[in-house]
């Protein structure tokens with residue numbers, strides 16, 4: 001491990017539990033991945049000592065020397081290399097940027113970040129768990145529409161500690177919202193959703209900023225103005241009216257500003273998630289043109305629904321909104337910390353009865369005016 005470890009003070013990540021077994025074996029249970037990562041045959045003395053030696057207070061040489069004293073058989077370097085290669089170590093010397101209270105508030109998140117980083121040996125782009133947290137704390141997300149999806153996503157972002165969660169909705173809280181829109185309550189019926197949402201999020205986590213606006217968007221320029229005002233790294237489209245137009249406006253605004261957006265839908269039996277990234281994926285017009293290619297009739301239905309703003313009554317359980325919002329939330333998290341965004345350029349559909357997911361690519365369409373113009 002000396003000279004080979006990438007850690008100044010190797011430390012078992014918090015999601016690992018050491019379990020001592022008979023015959024001097026030590027199992028390292030990887031809680032972040034829900035499996036036993038390693039069973040080491042090191043002898044009773046080393047099995048007892050190893051977790052303490054890897055508490056992040058010793059340099060690799062000190063760990064190796066102490067382990068050599070306890071080891072029944074074998075090479076301490078080999079034991080330590082196996083633990084590191086299994087993605088179970090972080091650096092106990094990483095600068096701590098959080099207060100004690102913050103470290104407790106975010107401890108379960110930090111355990112995920114440490115496991116994510118440890119699982120990528122050789123890839124130092126994530127940095128320490130504190131680096132990941134600081135990246136999220138420096139991030140800004142715009143939530144446009146605070147219904148079933150938007151309210152659940154906003155709550156998750158607040159709990160993640162995303163620095164700015166900007167909230168926009170024109171509506172007030174109605175009793176039929178309360179089956180799935182987690183930020184509101186019976187006492188708040190009639191309140192503007194954006195205001196009620198900001199208040200609830202501050203109560204959950206007072207650290208982030210929650211600027212809010214009670215506003216109805218009426219076109220692409222309005223969405224551009226919101227993006228320029230709040231300067232998000234990504235927009236969540238959680239509004240479904242006016243039908244289809246809101247998708248086209250958000251898509252056009254995304255291409256004008258270069259800021260991607262992610263959205264979804266929830267119905268009684270299934271949910272869907274997709275996202276559009278300027279320069280990397282098709283846009284909403286591309287999607288509509290793809291629909292025209294597949295079915296002239298479906299295309300006509302879509303255009304007529306937009307022209308007449310026809311939306312069936314929402315059919316959605318709270319679980320459906322939470323599931324779709326959860327998938328959207330994971331992809332926002334991936335985007336903000338630089339990991340692969342699963343939904344970019346694909347339509348992911350999850351069946352709530354079978355839990356199966358299928359996907360339909362949403363490529364750039366050759367006839368899309370936006371893409372022909374070379375703006376992306």
Ligand SMILES: [Zn+2]
Nearest residue numbers: 283286368371
């Ligand atoms: Zn396009």
